[in-house]
Amino acid sequence: MKDIIIIGAGGVGRETICLIDDINSKNHEWNIIGFVDDNMSIHGKTIHGHTVLGGINILNEYKAEVYAICTISDGLIKKKILDKIQNSDVVYPNLIHPSAVISKYVEFGKGVIIQANCVITSNIKIGNHVQLNPQCGIGHDVTIKDYASLYWNVNLSGFVTIGEGAVLGTKTTVIQNKRIGEWSVIGANATVINDIPANCVAVGSPAKPIKNRLEYI
CATH class of the missing domain: 3.40.50.720 (NAD(P)-binding Rossmann-like Domain)
Structure with a gap:
């Protein structure tokens, strides 16, 4: 061991x-x-x-x-x-729950946490120190960059890019071809139908930026 x-x-x-x-x-x-x-x-x-x-x-x-x-x-x-x-x-090892469904067409960085019942499909890139909580679904051709965290039951459609350090709240859904900017936070139950800029907090359905994240850190 x-x-x-x-x-x-x-x-x-x-x-x-x-x-x-x-x-x-x-x-x-x-x-x-x-x-x-x-x-x-x-x-x-x-x-x-x-x-x-x-x-x-x-x-x-x-x-x-x-x-x-x-x-x-x-x-x-x-x-x-x-x-x-x-x-x-x-x-920094990768810790992957035995129940996760992961294709052989996934590229992992280091220090990645994949919790129970996640589904990760084809041609996906997951960076260093990324965290996926239970029941996340990651569609084809998604890129998740270093330090990003996806909370419970987040769903990413094809060709989505999650920027460095971004945090996606529980039950966030991102439609295809959208980008979440680096260090941004998406509130729970948000539906992202437009690109989200860097360093902001976005909430709602559809998700809209409401403040600069860096102003309250």
Whole structure:
């Protein structure tokens, strides 16, 4: 079994414990060492049977190869955290739920999380540290760039592009040939029928930008 550390001890971190348990039920692949999280108030606490070892810098202090997976959903925060890790001995695996349906015509980056019952079809490119929550459907010729997160039951039609760090809320639907700009956030239950620019928050059906995301970060 391979040792793995979970980056982030929040809700998605707990869900990732469940994902790893499901993977291990089919193939004993992963030994969870524990969590790392910069929230000092939870250091030393036990979550789902695994200890919060300390802050992110623990990964920079490793002297041997170790696997790690980042479970932060917000793309901007995720990138900032991963940029802190400069240790070349840290390896980012892809964690894919056994129930996911994935064609052989998919290109994956590293550090990707694919949760239960996702369907990923043909000629799809998924970048580094992308997170797909349960029941997402990804149509042909879609590109999902680094650090993007898709919440539960997001559906992307053919030839959609999801920009770097974009976050798509639960039950978002994007029709064919549309583009979500980098670092934008799409609200839950949105229907995207037009391109969405970068760095904005868009909501509604059809989805419309309502504010600049960077103004409140």
